[in-house]
Amino acid sequence: MVQAPHPPKLLLLHLPSELALQVTREQFAALAAANRELNLERTAIGELIVNPPTGGESGKRNAKIITQLGVWCEANEMLGEYFDSSTGFELPNGANRSPDASWVLRERWEALTLEQREGFIPLCPDFVIELRSKTDSLKELRAKMQEYMDNGAQLGWLIDPQNKQVEIYRAGQAVEVLENPSMLSGEEVLPRFMLKLQRIWA
Numbered sequence: 001m002v003q004a005p006h007p008p009k010l011l012l013l014h015l016p017s018e019l020a021l022q023v024t025r026e027q028f029a030a031l032a033a034a035n036r037e038l039n040l041e042r043t044a045i046g047e048l049i050v051n052p053p054t055g056g057e058s059g060k061r062n063a064k065i066i067t068q069l070g071v072w073c074e075a076n077e078m079l080g081e082y083f084d085s086s087t088g089f090e091l092p093n094g095a096n097r098s099p100d101a102s103w104v105l106r107e108r109w110e111a112l113t114l115e116q117r118e119g120f121i122p123l124c125p126d127f128v129i130e131l132r133s134k135t136d137s138l139k140e141l142r143a144k145m146q147e148y149m150d151n152g153a154q155l156g157w158l159i160d161p162q163n164k165q166v167e168i169y170r171a172g173q174a175v176e177v178l179e180n181p182s183m184l185s186g187e188e189v190l191p192r193f194m195l196k197l198q199r200i201w202a
Contacts, residue, residue, distance in 0.1 A: 016104055039051040066100075079191075102128045102129070149170075166197075
């Protein structure tokens with residue numbers, strides 16, 4: 001009887017934070033497909049970023065954010081589509097990013113082919129949210145938010161529960177910082193959308 005060969009032993013690779021691993025667009029797509037349990041990102045110069053699963057508090061907060069965005073989007077479905085943190089976007093600068101929550105105008109979404117919709121979405125969302133977890137670097141998140149704006153986002157919120165602070169990013173404008181706001185407005189980008197923050201701060 002011929003025995004099937006043993007599957008290769010799984011080896012875990014731990015990368016020091018100071019070591020940058022660069023991958024091509026094709027290599028990144030293969031890595032992401034083989035590691036769907038991980039939230040992988042890639043910078044514009046090809047550096048691989050491995051984001052570990054969030055803790056309970058961050059997961060709870062993000063669920064509340066995406067629920068509120070989803071309720072608004074379902075009531076205004078003709079305006080666009082919303083996405084959770086597992087969705088990957090390929091920005092115009094070549095970076096692959098996965099915002100914690102995002103939204104794309106209907107006309108931009110419908111201009112994509114089915115193949116483009118099923119893979120990394122080849123555009124920058126019109127609206128993005130990044131939720132800071134306890135271990136996130138504020139400097140890196142700010143750079144990420146600015147990258148979204150530089151690549152075509154119209155509105156972005158960097159929500160920092162640790163400090164009960166929100167940084168609002170608007171296209172072509174200076175960043176506005178709000179201390180302990182109770183609500184955020186989607187302004188003209190997401191008309192009539194109001195994110196209630198009391199439960200996010202809790």
